[in-house]
Amino acid sequence: MSLENVHDLVVRGKAKLVPAAVQETLDEGVEASKILDTMISAMDVVGENFKNGTIFVPEMLIAAKAMKKGVEVLKPHLASGAAGALGKVIIGTVAGDLHDIGKNLVAMMIESAGFEVIDLGVDVPVEKFLSAYEENPGVKIVACSALLTTTMPALQETVTALNAAPWRKDVKVMVGGAPITQEFADKIGADAYTPDAASAAKKAKELVAA
Amino acid sequence: MIIIGEKINGSIPVVAKAIAERDAEFIKARAVAQANAGATFIDCCASVPEAEEVETLHWMIDCIQSVTDLPIAVDSPSADVLTQAYKFCNKPGLINSVSGEGDKIDKIFPILAENKGWQVIALLSDDTGIPKNAADRLRVFDKIMAKAKEYGIAPNRIHIDPLVEMLCTSENGIETNVEVISTVRAKYPSIHITAAVSNISFNLPVRKMVNLGFTVLAMNAGLDSAILDPTNRDMMGVIFATEALLGLDDYCMEYISAYRDGLFGPVKQ
Numbered sequence: 001m002s003l004e005n006v007h008d009l010v011v012r013g014k015a016k017l018v019p020a021a022v023q024e025t026l027d028e029g030v031e032a033s034k035i036l037d038t039m040i041s042a043m044d045v046v047g048e049n050f051k052n053g054t055i056f057v058p059e060m061l062i063a064a065k066a067m068k069k070g071v072e073v074l075k076p077h078l079a080s081g082a083a084g085a086l087g088k089v090i091i092g093t094v095a096g097d098l099h100d101i102g103k104n105l106v107a108m109m110i111e112s113a114g115f116e117v118i119d120l121g122v123d124v125p126v127e128k129f130l131s132a133y134e135e136n137p138g139v140k141i142v143a144c145s146a147l148l149t150t151t152m153p154a155l156q157e158t159v160t161a162l163n164a165a166p167w168r169k170d171v172k173v174m175v176g177g178a179p180i181t182q183e184f185a186d187k188i189g190a191d192a193y194t195p196d197a198a199s200a201a202k203k204a205k206e207l208v209a210a
Numbered sequence: 211m212i213i214i215g216e217k218i219n220g221s222i223p224v225v226a227k228a229i230a231e232r233d234a235e236f237i238k239a240r241a242v243a244q245a246n247a248g249a250t251f252i253d254c255c256a257s258v259p260e261a262e263e264v265e266t267l268h269w270m271i272d273c274i275q276s277v278t279d280l281p282i283a284v285d286s287p288s289a290d291v292l293t294q295a296y297k298f299c300n301k302p303g304l305i306n307s308v309s310g311e312g313d314k315i316d317k318i319f320p321i322l323a324e325n326k327g328w329q330v331i332a333l334l335s336d337d338t339g340i341p342k343n344a345a346d347r348l349r350v351f352d353k354i355m356a357k358a359k360e361y362g363i364a365p366n367r368i369h370i371d372p373l374v375e376m377l378c379t380s381e382n383g384i385e386t387n388v389e390v391i392s393t394v395r396a397k398y399p400s401i402h403i404t405a406a407v408s409n410i411s412f413n414l415p416v417r418k419m420v421n422l423g424f425t426v427l428a429m430n431a432g433l434d435s436a437i438l439d440p441t442n443r444d445m446m447g448v449i450f451a452t453e454a455l456l457g458l459d460d461y462c463m464e465y466i467s468a469y470r471d472g473l474f475g476p477v478k479q
Contacts, residue, residue: 057413058378098311098339101379122339149221149257150287179221179257 002028003038006070010042011049013062015069022073032077036114039067043112047198057105060197064108084116086208087140090132092120094154099147099177102197106143106176109201115141126154126161139171140208143200144190146177152184159188172207176200211449212251212369212402212435214283214304215244218270220257229256229266237273245278247440248473251304252278255285263288267295275300283331289317302327307371310336310350319361331369331404334390340373344389347372351394365401369435370394374405376412377420384410384424388431395432404435407445422448429456440473447474 002025009018025035046063049055071083089110093103100122111117118139120132133139142162146155155175162173175190185193192207194200217240220226228236241252252274256266263286274282281303284295289312292305305322308314308330322328332354334347341347351370358368372390377383391403410424411417422445425436429452438445450465450473459465469475 056378056415057376061379098335100339101376104379123337148287150260150263153259 003030003035006035007038007042007045010039010063010066010070011045013059013066015062015066018066018070019073022070026073026077032074033079033082036071036074036078036082039070040112040114043067043109044202047109047201050198051196060105060109064112067112081116084111084114086114086205087116088118088136088138089115089141089143089204090118090120090129090136090139091143091145092124092129092132093122093145093147093177094151094158095123095125096154097146097148097151098122099145102147102177103145105197106145106200109197110143110204113201113205115204126158129158130161130165133165133167133171141172141174141204143174143176143204145175146180149179152179155180156188159190163189174200174203174207211429211453212404213249213440213446213449214251214253214306214404214435214437215247215249215440216253216406216437217244217439217441218253218274219255219285220266221255226257229258229270232269234269234273237270238277241274241278241280244440245280248446248468248471249280249440251283252280253283253285253306253437255306260288260291263291264294267291268298271295271298289314293317293321296321296325296328302329304328304369305330307331307333308354309333310353312337315354315357319357319363322363322367323361329367329369329402330363331371333371334373340375344386344393347386347390348393351390355398365398369402369404371404371406374407374409374424377410377424378412378414384427387428391428391431391433402435403433404437405433406437408438418444421445425449426452429453443474443477450474 006021006025009021022035046060050060091103091107093100107117107119118136120128129142144155144158146152159173172191174192175185176194180193182193192203194203218237220229244252254270254274256263258266271282281301282299283304283306284292285306286292296305302325305318308318322330334350336350372387374387394403405428407421407425411420414420425448440446450468453459454462454465472478
């Protein structure tokens with residue numbers, strides 16, 4: 001009953017009510033990791049709703065905020081690293097491009113799916129993507145964003161450099177952004193392309209499960 | 211209100227197709243429609259890879275100026291492309307755009323210094339990105355104006371874009387934009403302040419409502435220029451109405467004339 005309540009409150013983005021609901025569920029003896037999984041599946045529902053147009057970006061945002069509040073209550077009860085148990089994801093907007101709102105939404109949804117996200121920000125040079133991987137053991141995915149047709153070459157350059165790295169087989173490369181297409185992603189050698197934050201989170205989970 | 215017609219832009223899928231196929235009639239039709247709807251400038255954006263951009267803009271600009279005498283806003287994220295493409299215009303227009311990033315200003319402002327008829331849009335972003343708060347955007351603004359003074363470019367040739375972001379991810383409505391717009395307006399009464407209006411409503415339902423509300427509030431703060439679709443009759447009507455409401459239209463004559471010209475209101479049969 002309380003677990004269902006937590007799920008429902010996250011889906012509806014009730015950030016003020018989630019902490020108490022999570023605490024109630026913990027007090028009933030439900031394992032913290034189970035509550036975390038419930039919130040993650042609530043975010044899956046949110047993602048699906050966004051993709052089929054029943055909800056809009058703000059509703060996705062408040063759901064993620066609600067989950068974050070819930071995770072804060074769970075943290076002392078979770079094994080360390082459990083909240084980002086699926087692994088680390090590096091994300092950034094490529095060199096020459098300052099657009100970040102879409103990238104931020106993707107980061108938020110991927111985090112809500114159970115990953116630990118390292119956000120390099122905007123205008124990220126190729127070397128920084130590479131060194132971020134090398135400085136952070138446990139990175140499963142590198143995600144690159146480009147919003148302008150004119151920064152697509154920078155995206156290509158970034159993915160080319162990632163493809164040439166000695167550790168390439170240990171990591172998956174995802175790309176996205178308004179002018180990006182599956183065709184372009186295939187051409188430059190990325191592992192995956194997704195059109196929005198919700199599908200990105202779903203795809204990220206598939207990539208690490210494979 | 212200065213209206214920069216936004217409909218000839220390669221980031222719009224049907225336009226990208228027309229550009230790729232060199233469908234001149236399509237581009238010309240869009241230019242004529244916007245001119246008839248009351249545009250002040252016709253924006254021209256290729257949205258193609260940089261290697262093809264100058265040639266593509268050349269073709270597009272030829273199409274536009276073959277059917278209208280309105281000045282053109284040459285639109286590209288590349289300063290290098292802009293320095294070449296502006297020459298294709300047969301009369302001075304608007305350079306869209308510069309910002310505080312890199313050496314954009316140092317490439318573009320000399321052109322404005324030499325070609326006194328040209329105007330420019332200046333975005334308040336710099337190498338740190340899009341500043342999160344008003345104070346930081348105004349810092350970029352001050353730097354841009356210092357450069358403008360250095361190159362002898364009068365404020366009335368500059369359109370400051372305070373950078374309109376999506377409302378749905380804002381925590382304080384349009385407070386940042388309003389603060390920037392009103393501060394800029396107070397400092398330079400003759401400067402132009404512009405915005406890509408439809409950015410505000412991205413990913414909200416019934417975007418039109420948000421776009422219209424934003425336009426009114428921004429004009430109230432000092433916006434006098436906008437990048438939008440002039441064939442959107444509701445938007446044009448609200449703009450003329452707001453100018454009259456702000457006391458910028460003696461006897462509401464502009465409003466009445468625009469109505470008579472058929473720019474808004476019921477379509478005359």
